Amino acid sequence: MPELPEVEVVRAGLAPAAIGSLITAVTVWDERALTRHASGAADFVARLEGRTFAGAERRGKFLWLPLASGEDALIAHLGMSGQMLLRTPDAPAERHERIRIDVEHAHHGELAIVFADQRTFGSLAVDDLVADGPSRIPTQVVHIARDPIDPFFDDRAFVLAVRRRNSAIKRILLDQQVISGVGNIYADESLWAARIHPETAGRTLSAQAVARLLAEIRTVLAKALAEGGTSFDAQYVNVNGQAGYFAHSLNAYGRGGQPCPRCGGLIRREAFMNRSSHYCPRCQRRR
DNA sequence: CTAAGGCCCTGAGGGC
DNA sequence: TGCCCTCAGGGCCTTA
Incomplete structure (x- = not known):
């Protein structure tokens, strides 16, 4: 049950591999993993391929990877059973693999970022970033309060x-x-x-x-x-x-x-x- | 605005 | 061995 500590562990684990990585291919095995992406799988893929991840952020249980030279980010919510896994390109599919993002990193080489989710309450999306005080957050996170380890928590x-x-x-x-x-x-x-x-x-x-x-x-x-x-x-x-x-x-x-x-x-x-x-x-x- | 309840989903595990 | 039932719960939605 991913809550703040679990999502933060995932964010921190993803950061070194994702930041600076070029997205070479995106495969959506199961559209139910895109319930937060209203415009469908083809649009999701088109908005990611050829882009580069520029960061790894989190608020509460939402995490997102801002995309370079843009105003958008890949956002993820793990729901109850979602997992973000780092795999080698030739790794066999995970049992509940829903989406695979193949990337290429200058130092780490080719990697796959795999979203797996047994109970399908989690999902990914590409979402626009909007200003929120000193930072920028996805539109889907605007209504989420700051979390208690956020320095700006009131x-x-x-x-x-x-x-x-x-x-x-x-x-x-x-x-x-x-x-x-x-x-x-x-x-x-x-x-x-x-x-x-x-x-x-x-x-x-x-x-x-x-x-x-x-x-x-x-x-x-x-x-x-x-x-x-x-x-x-x-x-x-x-x-x-x-x-x-x-x-x-x-x-x-x-x-x-x-x-x-x-x-x-x-x-x-x-x-x-x-x-x-x-x-x-x-x-x-x-x- | 607050409050309260329901629904989405899959697989593990228990009872018989 | 196999079938049926219950349970796990985050976020969103509806209704009052």
Whole structure:
């Protein structure tokens, strides 16, 4: 489940190979991988072939590779199971390969950037870049809030936004228009660390509690990033196909029925927004 | 504007 | 062995 740390690992892995690479060929095996590209596969290919990647950027769970001498970028969202893999040109097709981008790099030679995706919630697109303060972002990312490791993230505005809402704090954390990059795993982990029950209404939290939660979010994300992200079911891997290690460090997520590492109470798992919440009913008291 | 719920999709795994 | 059911969940969409 790629959230901010996993997408950042992919972005950082892609950067050295992609930046400066000339796109020599693009193959779309499955058009469902282009749901974010409205004008179809032929247009997608035409807008990439012959171009050169000039960067590797990310906001929240979106990543994009700006194209040289242009106002556009290849954007990617991995959804639940999307992978961006670096392969040699002669490598056999991946099991769920959807799109292949053949490139040529001055130092690394010929490479293939492969987009594979089992559950097809992820997709690629070529999108125009627009100004956003000091930076430029794809039009499809304009509505996405800055993520908590973005230097321009506005802590004060976040605290106000949370305290204005009556929704459950977990739902607020999953709203990419309030704070981006946090998904189900890191929402549960951050709430556990801050000792906040996931159903607590945002408006009932003190400014101090929200600030503490934000600090815990940053701590959890940084630790996960340092460990290469969370790999649960072999869906998330880095550009070389390797798993991350953070699954071993989880305190709440996926640990329903097991003792809370902090107080020994049993972690509860319950349905929430068509997914699951994991929390300790003993040290994350409902208010 | 906020809030709440549903849908898209595939493969793994459990039960019988 | 095989069939059926449930589950995983990010982003977007609809409805109130």
